[in-house]
Amino acid sequence: MAESMQGLHRSHRCTEVSNKNIGETVTVMGWVQKKRNLGSLIFVDLRDRSGLLQLVFDDNDKEVFEKAGKLRNEFVIAAVGTVNKRAGSVNESMETGDIEINVTSLRILSESETPPIPVDDDANTKDELRLKYRYLDLRKPHLQKNLKLRSDVTTFVRKFMANEGFLEIETPILNRSTPEGARDYLVPSRVHPGTFYALPQSPQVLKQLLMCSGCDRYFQVAKCFRDEDLRADRQPEFTQLDMELSFVDVDDILDVNERMLQALWKEVLGVDVTLPLPRMTWQEAMDRYGSDKPDTRFGMELINVTDVVKDCGFGVFSGAVANGGTVRGLNAKGQGEMARKKIDALVEFVKTYGAKGLAYIAMHEDGTIKSSFAKFMTEEEMNNLIAAMGGEPGDLLLFAADKNKVVWDSLGALRLELAKQMDIIPEGKWNFLWITEFPQFEWSDEQGRFLAMHHPFTMPMEEDIQYLISDPGRVRAKAYDIVLNGTELGGGSVRIHQADVQAKMFEALGFTPEQANEKFGFLLTAFKYGVPPHAGLAYGLDRLVMHMAGEDNIREVIAFPKVKDASCLMTDAPNVVDDVQLQELQIKLDLKEKEQ
Known part of the structure; x- marks a missing residue:
């Protein structure tokens, strides 16, 4: 029967106990990782977020010893005892391998059935089972370490951006659908039947409006959503480290981001990054490596x-x-x-x-x-x-x-x-690289027209503006990506802030003034009232942390990821909803039967 916490207070996490505490009485709590019964002695490896700590029970205290005999893997316990130097040989693989706790009081806070998956970094478990029982999978030390790393990254970036004069501002999740991007996730409106919100693919337009609002420097840890096919470094919902700055050009953006990356790698990984980072034009990267995110190692x-x-x-x-x-x-x-x-x-x-x-x-x-x-x-x-x-x-x-x-x-x-x-x-190298001067447009055979390689608000190189209408394929953009070891960590561009250049851009994309106003009218209206030159950049936080953690899949640095069909095996989402909910939304389903 589970016992309560009444009167108990944890004094230390497992690895916060050290040989400096020898002779002290401590209270530790966590999960039973492993139990070894040697007859007159029982050893238990206790696990919490910080790591492992060995507990020792001897048969001199019959009541505590008998209770320890009932322990099984993943039982949640609280133990009070004295810190001693480990009686046996030091365990070099444990941070606390030179000490142990001689337990004088034990409470079983929660019992556990045999877990359906092993809670062990060395276990070779199918991904489907790992994600179905993700709450157990997350107990594994390497995933706990990854989540802490992710937290350390966002904490550091927030401090760095604040010191650089950025304001952290949240933009809405419910917005209107905008064209020229990936497929939106749509949310039906009950109050406005037949209309839909779209979950943001990025805060792009809104952060530009913040520049129009005079916020000068904006930053956000932003949730984004794209309804597209998945791969190892892509999820339907993901997180961006998003920023926008006013009164800047390319060099200003690259400078603040280089200093942030240098400081982040030093603070979190203890790695020295030499500045300035190398730069390469898109054309050179394609000619030399066949890729706009080349691995230069x-x-x-x-x-x-x-x-x-x-x-x-x-x-x-x-x-x-x-x-x-x-x-x-x-x-x-x-x-x-x-x-x-x-x-x-x-x-x-x-x-x-x-x-x-x-x-x-x-x-x-x-x-x-x-x-x-x-x-x-x-x-x-x-x-x-x-x-x-x-x-x-x-x-x-x-x-x-x-x-x-x-x-x-x-x-x-x-x-x-x-x-x-x-x-x-080679292992252990961190080859950062800026890719610059991307093409402004890419031709779509399917649509029979040029599309914006990034988005319609990207500023062309000044010397190429003259070709926007006459020769769009020749135009280079003031766009830039930050690449690490063959992976794009993030990207951005200088934005168009001049009305005449924006009009030419829309014309090159095949939009009439009426179409442009219909799709982007609220932004174009804002631009009539004094808009500063501005530019921005966004990192994929999941991808950034994946590389810092040395993982090959972003699922390893996301607490509750989806699988390749965008479903959650743990919660069985997406799922059907009640007919009453559909009626309130005035939605009637017309589902095509799946082929057998």
Whole structure:
């Protein structure tokens, strides 16, 4: 039977007890991690948020000893006892491994059935079970550590931003749906039948309005929602470290964020980050790495051989160039002896990124060469191509030929895949990088028009404003992303604050003035009354903490995450609601039957 807390007060968390407390009487509380009964002695590892502490019960106190014999894993207990130096050998794996508590009083605060999953970092439990019993999963030390790290990050950032003159301001969760973004989560209104709120994909427009309001520097730990397909670093609801600043340009934004990252890594991880952080334009990043979030911890960069092969006898190469595409390659050093089966697997790999195939030259150590296209090339053409690739005996040269986007996407992904296979990505490095000067627009074949690569309020580079209408594909944006080890941690841009530039932007996107006013009228109206130059940036907090914690999936740093179909296995959300609730909302369901 569970006992009460009456009269008891915890004096220490488990790892707050140390050899400095030897001889003192302490009161500790937590969960039974493990029990070992040695006959006349019972040892219990007590666990709380801070870690583990060994309790000792001896049979001199029959009542306490008998009660200790009833303990099972995950029982919740309170123990009062004296801190002693550990009688046996020191346990180096425990922070409190040199001490133990000789218990004189024990209360069983709550009993536990046998848990459906082991509460152990070493347990290999299926993700479905871990998430179904997430409240048990979260008891594991590494997840407790991750949640504390997340708390430490937000606490530090709040202090840093306050010292930099930012105001923390909350923006509404219920807002209107805005176009030009991902799919919204919609919330029906009972008071206004037939209308809907949208949960925010980001506080973008609202934080710009705060700049119009004279708040000067805004900051928020903001909940955001996007109804899109999930992956390892994406969830339907996520958290942003969001900011907006007035009277600034690109260098001002990058400066305050570099100093924040440097201070954060030092404070939380004890890691020194050297400033200024390197910068690279979007064009350079794509040309060198095939990615706008390149992992610069290793080399193996893309090599453009378009000019070398544009007139060669291999039609795949020359044809791609003739159609306005490019030919680029990777030199996988030391992989010239790779088995044909593995090369074929790489060919299939790049097809998932839109490539039609992958051409190769395998340069064996004995000087022989095997190639998928050598018979179409002259000896001189092959020699020129190998020279352009820096090819040497033992190298594997891989090529893609197509439109730029396909070549970049496929070789950029292949570069990362090869690096993993070759084990050439160094551990323990923190390679931060700013990517700047993104394209202002990207063409949509589906919609037959240009779309904003970021959003319609991103400021173009001043020298490119003249091309907004005549040549939109040429326009670069005053946009920037912060990248770490091949992952985008956050991004932002300088915003348009001039009415004439904003009008040209809408025109380039195919909006009539009436359409622009219908979609963004409240913002455009605010801009009539004196708007300061402003810019902002937002980090994905979940992704940031994931990297700081050394995890591969953001679920490991979120208390209650969703699975890939955006459902919660623990609460069984989303779920049906009562007909009465639907009637109040004047909603009638017309569900399509699921295929068997």
